[in-house]
Amino acid sequence: MDWNDLIAQQEPEKPKYTAKEKRGCIVLAVILLIVLLIAYKILHTPWMAATAFGAVFFLIGLRIARQTKADVKPQWRLPAALLIIGAVMLLTGLTALLSDGFGLRILPESEQFRHRFKSVAFILTGTGILAYMAAGLIHKKRWCRERVEALCTDLIRKRSRHTVYVPVYEYFSGGTTHQIRDSIAMNYANPKIGDTRVIYIDPQYHDEMLDPKRYFFFLLLPGVMALFLIGIGVWLWTV
Numbered sequence: 001m002d003w004n005d006l007i008a009q010q011e012p013e014k015p016k017y018t019a020k021e022k023r024g025c026i027v028l029a030v031i032l033l034i035v036l037l038i039a040y041k042i043l044h045t046p047w048m049a050a051t052a053f054g055a056v057f058f059l060i061g062l063r064i065a066r067q068t069k070a071d072v073k074p075q076w077r078l079p080a081a082l083l084i085i086g087a088v089m090l091l092t093g094l095t096a097l098l099s100d101g102f103g104l105r106i107l108p109e110s111e112q113f114r115h116r117f118k119s120v121a122f123i124l125t126g127t128g129i130l131a132y133m134a135a136g137l138i139h140k141k142r143w144c145r146e147r148v149e150a151l152c153t154d155l156i157r158k159r160s161r162h163t164v165y166v167p168v169y170e171y172f173s174g175g176t177t178h179q180i181r182d183s184i185a186m187n188y189a190n191p192k193i194g195d196t197r198v199i200y201i202d203p204q205y206h207d208e209m210l211d212p213k214r215y216f217f218f219l220l221l222p223g224v225m226a227l228f229l230i231g232i233g234v235w236l237w238t239v
Contacts, residue, residue, distance in 0.1 A: 053121055054090030057082050057128055085128060089121070115236065122233030129226035133219050144200040144210040148173055152191040156181065165190050169199060169209065178206045182214065189217045 061082030150169035158164050164185040171178055180201065191197050200210040 050089050050096070050117065050121055051093030053125055054086045054088070054093055056086070058086030058090055060132075061086055081131060082128065085124060089124070119233045119236040122229050122236065124233075126226040126229035126231075126233065129222055129229070133222060133226070137215075137219070140200075140208070140210045140215070143202045143204075143208055146173060146201050146203040148199060148201055149196055150180075150199045150201075150209075152193055152195045152197060153179070155190060155193060158185050162187055167191055167211075167214075169197070171199070171201065173201060173203060173206070180206065180209050182209060182211055184211075184214055184218050186214060186218065189214045 061079045065079035065083065148171040150171040152167050153170045154168040156166040156168060158166060164187045166182055166185045167190055168179065168181045171180070178201075197211065197213070200212070202208045
């Protein structure tokens with residue numbers, strides 16, 4: 001029996017899902033339910049759609065703010081923007097719903113106003129997604145500013161709905177060899193073990209990296225989705 005086998009026997013078995021992962025699943029389930037409510041109600045009750053959109057933005061902003069509070073490199077602009085947009089939409093939607101329920105006339109009741117509100121909801125949602133992506137990219141560009149050639153030493157396999165991989169890189173910077181793991185798990189645009197790839201790293205903390213090829217594909221789908229939502233909003237505004 002070698003040393004690695006002895007360590008493996010002494011280490012306690014890790015739980016299948018941690019408490020943090022369970023909380024994340026609950027938050028994701030709530031967001032998915034809100035999105036389903038949006039899809040069902042948006043063409044019939046724009047105020048309900050506004051409330052749901054506002055709740056989504058507010059929850060995402062609150063979660064990012066909680067993560068940013070303990071971060072060594074905080075970025076407060078994005079969560080602040082999401083919290084403000086979410087609060088405004090949430091309060092507007094709730095105000096309209098309460099006014100309808102109690103027969104009050106707080107907001108305009110014309111069909112044109114409701115039609116414009118649907119359009120603005122789509123445009124704000126798409127813009128919010130683009131703002132989230134832009135803030136993440138700006139943060140990466142700000143800190144990961146040193147270009148290095150890194151060797152892929154491992155591919156960590158993770159199972160979710162599909163099998164995805166997280167590459168581990170080894171690079172030389174500041175007279176020292178460092179090892180870093182990408183924060184993005186994907187099943188495409190991954191290097192093979194032994195491949196050399198150009199990445200950008202944080203020369204100060206060595207805790208963050210940017211793989212341009214993987215990050216492009218990571219942003220591609222949400223970017224197309226955001227532009228699609230903005231397009232729907234513009235179309236609704238013009239018809």
